[in-house]
Amino acid sequence: MDIFAQKKMLIRVVFFLAFLNLSAMGVFIWKEFIQKPPHFHRDFRLPFPPPHHDMNKNHFSRILKDKLELDAKQVKLFDKLRTEFHNKENIVLHNLRAGRDSMNVEMFNKNTDEKLLNSIAKRVSENEFQMEMLKIEQAKKLKAICNQKQLEKFENLMREMRDYFKPEHKKK
Helix, strand or coil, rough: HHHHHHHHHHHHHHHHHHHHHHHHHHHHHHHHHHHHCCCCCCCCCCCCCCHHHHHHHHHHHHHHHHHHHHHHHHHHHHHHHHHHHHHHHHHHHHHHHHHHHHHHHHHHHHHHHHHHHHHHHHHHHHHHHHHHHHHHHHHHHHHHHHHHHHHHHHHHHHHHHHHHHHHHHHHH
């Protein structure tokens, strides 16, 4: 094979490989950004995306409506309470994450300030306590919406869900 034929062949191989490379990059970009567009927040004031419950909100409401035999008014009240809870929860979670981040920065700082570290840890625990109190408040309000028969079904449904999400169940 003469030198010019080799050069032509080499140029063709380089162009083919470059085309293959660009095609592969295009597929990855298409899968990442076109098929799954970036999630834009509905509430731009929050510095984090809304929790995944928004996607399953109708599904969860439908399950509750079916299992507890809720009427339309009760479903609306449930949805309203859950939305309020998740809005409050987002704020507390943001504060909790920010506190933990600050605590981590301070813990691994060269000159750790023990008093500051203790006060940050106390704020983190207060936010965790606030989170649990939000859950208790939500449970009280949800129970107030239900009648006695629905409360019994609700209790059984929550037990089923708790048992389903236990670590032993996930291993099976």
